[in-house]
Amino acid sequence: MSVLKRVQQWATFARVWHIYDATWQNPFASAELIKKYLMGLYKPIYHPMNDCGDHVIVINSAEIALPGDEWTKRVYFHHTGYPGGATWTLAWELHTKDPKMILYKAVYRGMKGNLQRRHTMQRLHIFPDANVPAHLLGNVSNQIKQLRPIPKRLDHMDPEVVKNSPKIFDYPKDYISI
Template sequence: MAVLKRVQQWATFARIWHIYDAAWQNPFESAGVLKKYLTGLYKPIYHPMNDCGDHIVVINSAEIALPGDEWKKRVYFHHTGYPGGATWTLAWELHEKDPTMILKKAVYSSLDKNLQRRYTMQRLHIFPDANVPSDMLKSISNQIKQLRLVPKRLDTYSEEEIKSFPKIYDYPKPYILK
């Protein structure tokens, strides 16, 4: 085998490291995208029995956005295995305890009933903020595009931007409170 072909084969089967920013993203929609990279579905060598998935580093999982009133209505079930060990936890309570758990559970359930999903989940590295160990940052070579744009918060606008914003209506002087 020629040296060039050997290197090409190594590159084909190599595990790539991706980074994904979960700020303001729906975890259930993000799980479908992350599944594609974790299992290697996008690779031409993919086969269901072939373990060719990549590593994914997810940052800012503490800033995920659930649609509607899912924070109050979505419930997560856990059972300890002992009699009376069933608990139901609301999404906002679970997110307060562990900001990575909702995204982790969403990705785990998106992997269906795959026999390799426990081992696949070991390649998913979730962090609640942007603090990632330096050895992981050195390995990252690709960025996964966010599904929706992150809106700019009102407290981040400068005074110049606020004053230059076009007004819809000018209030009369007596109605302005200072």
């Protein structure tokens, strides 16, 4: 085997490290995207019994955006295994306790049917903010594109730009806001 073919084969079977920014992203749609990289579905050597997936680092999981009124309507179930150990937790309560858990559970559920799901989930590294240890960031070689653009907040924009932007309407001078 030539040297070029050997390096090409090593690159094929190597585990790549990806980074994904979850700011203002739907965790359920993000889970489908992350699953593709964790399981190695995008690789030509993929087989359900072959463990060829990559590592994925997810940053800013505390800034996810659930669609509609999912924060108050979605409920997560947990059972301790003991009698009377069933609990149901609302999404906003779970996110307050652990900002990584909603995205983790979405990815875990998205890999339903994967026989190696528990081992695959060990390659998912979720951080609630952008503070990632340097030894993990040194491995990253690819960035996963976000599903939707992050809207820019009005209070984070330059006041001069806000002042010069066109207005839809002007409030009357005697307008009273409640």
